[in-house]
Amino acid sequence: MSDGYHHGDLRRALLDEASQMIDEVGPSSLSLRELARRAGVSHGAPAHHFGDRRGLLTALAAHGLRMLAADVGAATAGGFDEAAVAYVRFAREHRGHYAVMYRPELLHADDGELSSARAASMEALMAGVESIPAERRAHLTASEAAHVAWSLVHGLASLAAEGPTPAPQADDLARRAARQLFA
Structure with a gap:
C-alpha cells in the first residue's frame, strides 16, 4: 500500500497503484474507490483521469x-x-x-x-x-x-x-x- 499521493503525476501514480492492486487481488477485484483510498486521493480522482x-x-x-x-x-x-x-x-x-x-x-x-x-x-x-x-x-x-x-x-x-x-x-x-x- 502506498503512503498516499505526494507528487505531480497523479495519473501515473494511479496506474502504479492499480498495477500493484491487481497483482495482489486480480483485475476483477479492483475498485476505483479502493484505488483512490490506497493512493491517498479523493474517491473521484480515478474517474476524473480514466472515466x-x-x-x-x-x-x-x-x-x-x-x-x-x-x-x-x-x-x-x-x-x-x-x-x-x-x-x-x-x-x-x-x-x-x-x-x-x-x-x-x-x-x-x-x-x-x-x-x-x-x-x-x-x-x-x-x-x-x-x-x-x-x-x-x-x-x-x-x-x-x-x-x-x-x-x-x-x-x-x-x-x-x-x-x-x-x-x-x-x-x-x-x-x-x-x-x-x-x-
Whole structure:
C-alpha cells in the first residue's frame, strides 16, 4: 500500500497503484474507490483521469504494452532469444499490467492509445523475429514466424506470471526454447 499521493503525476501514480492492486487481488477485484483510498486521493480522482474502471484498465494495458515494447525492443539487439527472455521477464516483473494487457473483456477495444501500444509491442516482437537468420525460419513467412514466436513467449510468460516457474529457470527456459524454435 502506498503512503498516499505526494507528487505531480497523479495519473501515473494511479496506474502504479492499480498495477500493484491487481497483482495482489486480480483485475476483477479492483475498485476505483479502493484505488483512490490506497493512493491517498479523493474517491473521484480515478474517474476524473480514466472515466471508469474499464478506462483505467485500458490505460494500464496500454502503459504495459508500451513498457513491454521498450523491453523487448532493447533486448532484440541480443537476438530473438534475448527478446523472448525480456517478454517472459516483463510478465513476471509487471504482473498487474500483464494481467490486463490481453483481456479484451476488461478493456475499451476501440481506444486509440491501446491500439497504438499493441502495434508497438507487435513491432518489437517482429524485430526480434526478423533478427533470426532467414534460413532458420525459411519454412514460415515473417508473419507466421511472429505468430509462432508470440505463442511461445506468451505461453511461457503467462506461466512465469502465475508463478510456477522460478525466475532463473523461466529465463533459461525462454532462452533455450526460443533458440530451439527456429533451430
